[in-house]
Amino acid sequence: MSENRPKAWYLYGAVALLVLWQGASVFADLPIVPRPLAVLDNLGRIFGDKIALHSLFSLGRIVAGAVGAMAVGIPVGLGMGYFPRLDRALSPLVYLTYPIPKIALLPVVMLLAGLGETAKIIMIALIIVFQVIIAVRDGVKSIPGEMYYPLYSLGAGFGAVLREILIPASTPRILSAMRIAMATAVSVLFFTETFGTEYGMGYFIMDAWLRVNYLEMYAGIVVLSVLGLILFAAIDWLERRLCRWQSV
Amino acid sequence: MISISALAVAYEAQAGRCLALENVSLGLEVGETCAVIGPSGCGKSTLLKVLAGIIKKYSGTVMIDGRPLTPRETKIGFIPQNYGLLPWKTVYQNALLGVTVGRAATGADKARLAALFDQLGLAGLEDRYPGELSGGQQQRVALARAFLLRPTLLLMDEPFSALDAITREELQDVFRHFWRREPIATVLVTHQVEEAVYLGRKLVILSAAPGRVRQVVDNSPVGAVSARSDGSFARQCALVREIIQEAWRK
Ligand SMILES: Nc1ncnc2c1ncn2[C@@H]1O[C@H](COP(=O)(O)OP(=O)(O)O)[C@@H](O)[C@H]1O
Ligand SMILES: [Mg+2]
Numbered sequence: 001m002s003e004n005r006p007k008a009w010y011l012y013g014a015v016a017l018l019v020l021w022q023g024a025s026v027f028a029d030l031p032i033v034p035r036p037l038a039v040l041d042n043l044g045r046i047f048g049d050k051i052a053l054h055s056l057f058s059l060g061r062i063v064a065g066a067v068g069a070m071a072v073g074i075p076v077g078l079g080m081g082y083f084p085r086l087d088r089a090l091s092p093l094v095y096l097t098y099p100i101p102k103i104a105l106l107p108v109v110m111l112l113a114g115l116g117e118t119a120k121i122i123m124i125a126l127i128i129v130f131q132v133i134i135a136v137r138d139g140v141k142s143i144p145g146e147m148y149y150p151l152y153s154l155g156a157g158f159g160a161v162l163r164e165i166l167i168p169a170s171t172p173r174i175l176s177a178m179r180i181a182m183a184t185a186v187s188v189l190f191f192t193e194t195f196g197t198e199y200g201m202g203y204f205i206m207d208a209w210l211r212v213n214y215l216e217m218y219a220g221i222v223v224l225s226v227l228g229l230i231l232f233a234a235i236d237w238l239e240r241r242l243c244r245w246q247s248v
Numbered sequence: 249m250i251s252i253s254a255l256a257v258a259y260e261a262q263a264g265r266c267l268a269l270e271n272v273s274l275g276l277e278v279g280e281t282c283a284v285i286g287p288s289g290c291g292k293s294t295l296l297k298v299l300a301g302i303i304k305k306y307s308g309t310v311m312i313d314g315r316p317l318t319p320r321e322t323k324i325g326f327i328p329q330n331y332g333l334l335p336w337k338t339v340y341q342n343a344l345l346g347v348t349v350g351r352a353a354t355g356a357d358k359a360r361l362a363a364l365f366d367q368l369g370l371a372g373l374e375d376r377y378p379g380e381l382s383g384g385q386q387q388r389v390a391l392a393r394a395f396l397l398r399p400t401l402l403l404m405d406e407p408f409s410a411l412d413a414i415t416r417e418e419l420q421d422v423f424r425h426f427w428r429r430e431p432i433a434t435v436l437v438t439h440q441v442e443e444a445v446y447l448g449r450k451l452v453i454l455s456a457a458p459g460r461v462r463q464v465v466d467n468s469p470v471g472a473v474s475a476r477s478d479g480s481f482a483r484q485c486a487l488v489r490e491i492i493q494e495a496w497r498k
Contacts, residue, residue, distance in 0.1 A: 146328045150393075153300035153326035153403070154349045155319035164345065168336040245336045245377040 010229065034214050043219035050204075050216075055223050057199040061117070061189055062231065065124025066178060072125070073132030074174065078166050080133070081140025098130040103188055115196030123192050127185045131177040139173035140166055172243045179235050186228050201227065250276040250299075250317065250401065250433060255308035257294050267458040268294040272308070274452060274461065276401075279431030283448025283467075285438055285488075287496055291459035292437040293329065296403045299435060300326045312401070325399035325432075329406050331390040333378040339389050340374040346397035357396065364392045368422065384415040388422070395426050404436040408443060417476070420446055441492065445484050446476065453488075453495050462495035 018036050025033045043051070080087040080094075106123060113119040143165065151161055193202025201224045208216035239246075255272040258265045268291040276282050286292050297303040298310060301319035310317045325346060326332065333342045343361055344353050365371045368388045378386055387407065394402055407423075408416040420443065427434065438444050444451050444467075451465040465488060474481045 146330055146332065147334065149297070149300065149302055149328045150326055150332040150345065151349060152302045153319050153324045154346060154397075155301070155321075155324075156349045160349050164334065164337075164349075168334070171336075243336075245379065 010233070031214055034218055039215055039218040039222060042215040043222055046216065046219060047223075051201075051219065051223050054199055054201050054204040054220075055227055057197075058189060058193065058201040058224070059227060059230075061120050061193075061200065062124060062182075062185060062227075064121045065185065065189075066128055068121060068125040069128035069132055069181075070174065070178075073129040074136055074170075077133040077136025078140055078162070078170065081137040081170075082161075082166060087137065087141075094130065094133060098134070102126045102184075103191065106192070110196075117197075119196070120189065120192040120200075123188050124185045127188055128178065128181040131181040132174060135173040135177035136170045139170035143169050172239065172246055175235055175239045175243070179232065182228070182231050182235070186224070186231075190224070249278050250310075250312050252299075252310050253308055255295075255298065255306060255310065257291065257298060257303060257306045269298075269306075270458040270460050272454075272459065272461055274464075276433055276435065276450075278433055280450060281427065281434040281436065281448050282450045282452060283436050283438055283444035284452045284454060285441065285444045285492065286454030286459055287456050288439060290454045290457050292439075292454065293405055295459070296326070296405050296435065296437055299401065300324055300403055302326075317401075322401060323397065323399040325394040325397045325402045327390045327394055327402075327404045327407055329410075331378075331386045333386055333389055335378055337377075338374065339370065339376050339378070339381070342378065342389055343370075343392040343396060346393045346399075361392065361396050364395055367426075368392055384411050384419060387411065387419055391419070391423065391426070395430070398430065399432060402432045402434040404434065406438055407436060409438065409440065416443075423447065441485050441488050442476075445481065445488055451488060453492055456496055463491055465491065 021036045025035050076090070080090055102123060105126060106119075109122050109126070110119050113122055147165060147169075148161065151164060156164075189200070190202040190205070193200035194206045197203055201220055205217055205220035205224070208214075208220055252272060252274040255269055256267070257269040258267045260266075272295065274282070284292055284295060294303065298306050299317065301317070301324065312322055315321070334345070337345065340361075343365070344357065347353060347357050362371075365374065368391065370385065370388055370392060373381065373385065378389070381389070390407075394404075408419050411419065424447065436443075436447060449466075449468045451467050453462045453465065454460065455462045467484065467488075469480065
């Protein structure tokens with residue numbers, strides 16, 4: 001039963017959204033708010049040869065950015081959590097840079113990394129990395145000291161502590177940081193895809209808008225939101241796989 | 249073969265230095281159980297942390313067979329006050345943790361563990377997580393881990409004190425049963441007289457903070473030998489209680 005519940009909830013969300021949308025479209029009665037069924041019908045026809053490629057580009061950038069953010073954020077967060085001196089040295093730096101709206105860094109990133117893929121991926125990674133660093137650091141700091149004792153008394157080195165304690169203890173924190181960062185990451189992805197590329201959902205939606213093709217524009221928005229849903233579902237799935245112990 | 253001499257430990261707290269142990273000297277033979285009794289806060293856990301190599305800043309010496317005692321050279325099993333199970337590992341993985349630090353579990357380890365699980369009544373619980381076990385079951389897993397490891401020195405911090413009376417006595421019997429089959433040098437810390445007299449061959453009575461050794465009582469005729477219903481057990485408990493009352497008053 002508990003396995004089916006998330007699926008039922010996703011379905012419920014989709015139906016509720018469609019009903020609201022239908023209501024809004026009947027009420028507004030404007031071309032800019034088309035009927036959901038017309039949009040879905042259009043989506044069905046153009047997905048295969050038009051949207052699929054764009055959505056793969058967007059997904060690829062998000063995944064690359066997330067992987068990059070974890071590759072940097074997890075080691076830094078673990079180090080800061082475990083070694084108080086490293087925390088004291090790096091915390092001011094993190095606290096100063098974390099609140100900067102990352103979109104404000106876009107011009108700098110573009111200047112350094114160009115207009116291509118790298119800049120887009122760096123932007124996404126920048127959004128996620130701070131959340132990961134702070135989540136992992138706080139996760140490690142909250143491990144009670146006694147948790148380490150059996151390993152210390154076995155003469156375990158840092159590698160064993162890392163493998164047996166630090167990484168498993170911070171995995172749920174990493175996943176919830178990803179979940180929190182994902183919405184912002186998708187918005188920034190959208191923004192960065194409106195220039196310097198002809199692929200990606202951001203490009204597709206803006207292009208449809210400029211062509212005054214509202215059906216395609218909405219089809220793109222639907223795909224973007226499904227993309228978000230897939231990312232959240234993937235994080236939930238990972239959490240159920242990796243953190244089974246947490247639900248006990 | 250384990251000898252502690254003139255051990256003193258101080259913690260650096262905000263309010264200044266806090267002396268936890270002072271001038272503690274002790275000897276422990278191979279296959280001897282030593283029960284350390286002391287009031288709360290007298291430094292019992294601190295003593296175990298020094299022996300386990302967790303606290304490294306102390307004065308005095310802690311030697312094993314004439315060499316400094318370190319976890320790298322001596323196999324030390326440590327059961328902390330809350331059993332020290334890792335919540336993200338299953339019962340099976342937790343029990344194997346002792347032997348698998350530094351190497352993979354062998355077939356022999358797994359066979360011995362299966363036998364231990366049977367004897368400890370843990371069979372069938374292998375895939376559970378510690379959060380799904382009762383306190384007594386968690387303690388059994390901690391014991392399985394310790395006995396599987398076959399350490400040179402076993403340290404137990406108030407191992408049975410969080411359990412209800414029936415479970416506590418059951419587990420004390422389990423411990424004695426295993427210990428008699430394979431006598432491991434053990435230091436166990438407790439604030440309970442009966443537990444100390446039942447499990448320790450040597451009783452070390454500490455004073456209130458900072459902990460100093462008040463008296464060492466030879467309990468070998470009673471500890472790990474007699475039954476709880478024995479007259480000698482009751483007499484020894486009464487005697488030790490008297491000594492403690494004397495020692496903790498000062
Ligand atoms: N990490 C610490 N920092 C400062 N003081 C501590 C710390 N751990 C223990 N103490 C103090 O040292 C004394 C002995 O503690 P402990 O060894 O835990 O006692 P026991 O196990 O006998 O109850 C206590 O007064 C306690 O407040
Ligand atoms: Mg204690």
